[in-house]
Amino acid sequence: DSGVTQTPKHLITATGQRVTLRCSPRSGDLSVYWYQQSLDQGLQFLIQYYNGEERAKGNILERFSAQQFPDLHSELNLSSLELGDSALYFCASSIDGGTNPGREQYFGPGTRLTVT
Amino acid sequence: EDQVTQSPEALRLQEGESSSLNCSYTVSGLRGLFWYRQDPGKGPEFLFTLYSAGEEKEKERLKATLTKKESFLHITAPKPEDSATYLCAVGTYGQNFVFGPGTRLSVLP
Numbered sequence: 001d002s003g004v005t006q007t008p009k010h011l012i013t014a015t016g017q018r019v020t021l022r023c024s025p026r027s028g029d030l031s032v033y034w035y036q037q038s039l040d041q042g043l044q045f046l047i048q049y050y051n052g053e054e055r056a057k058g059n060i061l062e063r064f065s066a067q068q069f070p071d072l073h074s075e076l077n078l079s080s081l082e083l084g085d086s087a088l089y090f091c092a093s094s095i096d097g098g099t100n101p102g103r104e105q106y107f108g109p110g111t112r113l114t115v116t
Numbered sequence: 117e118d119q120v121t122q123s124p125e126a127l128r129l130q131e132g133e134s135s136s137l138n139c140s141y142t143v144s145g146l147r148g149l150f151w152y153r154q155d156p157g158k159g160p161e162f163l164f165t166l167y168s169a170g171e172e173k174e175k176e177r178l179k180a181t182l183t184k185k186e187s188f189l190h191i192t193a194p195k196p197e198d199s200a201t202y203l204c205a206v207g208t209y210g211q212n213f214v215f216g217p218g219t220r221l222s223v224l225p
Contacts, residue, residue, distance in 0.1 A: 002162070033212065033213075042203075042216070042218060043160070043203070043215040045214075056212050090159050102147035102167070103165070104150055104162050105213060106162055107159035107160045107161070109158060109159045110158070
């Protein structure tokens with residue numbers, strides 16, 4: 001158990017809909033990262049938050065957005081969903097804060113999103 | 117552009133048959149190299165962090181080493197429960213983790 005929690009575990013929804021994925025980091029970690037993992041692609045970095053502020057953006061679509069709340073939990077919002085958005089979405093946390101990552105990230109169990 | 121490659125793509129071993137997985141990287145400034153294990157449908161599990169060439173880390177049947185251009189994950193006398201995908205990632209200055217595509221390891225009893 002990494003100490004990172006994610007809900008829900010599974011999500012099935014229709015195209016065009018909007019969903020919210022939730023993540024709670026390990027105790028003491030201020031950084032939260034979101035990743036997408038599709039069958040034919042590896043882990044793709046989406047976005048990083050540190051202590052409530054956006055720190056770095058990766059290959060995140062404009063239809064996707066995220067935020068980190070004062071209690072440090074984070075939410076990833078996916079809207080106007082398409083079939084291609086079906087994937088595993090992982091959240092990770094780290095004690096590292098900047099965009100110079102030198103510390104390990106700990107991953108949650110993931111949310112499996114299926115868009116039908 | 118920072119790049120991470122892993123080889124082989126897939127590896128099948130007999131139980132007890134030792135081998136090594138390779139992670140090669142091209143980065144502008146390495147802050148750390150990280151190894152993870154991932155089981156199907158699960159989140160990556162952190163294994164090791166390596167910071168400088170010549171550094172080695174061990175855990176049970178796994179040993180990770182680092183040179184200036186690559187890292188190796190040595191698996192000694194593997195067991196079926198070692199079957200998983202092994203991912204390496206690099207942390208670099210000015211960029212978040214870049215993950216390699218992974219090596220899918222199968223250990224047959």
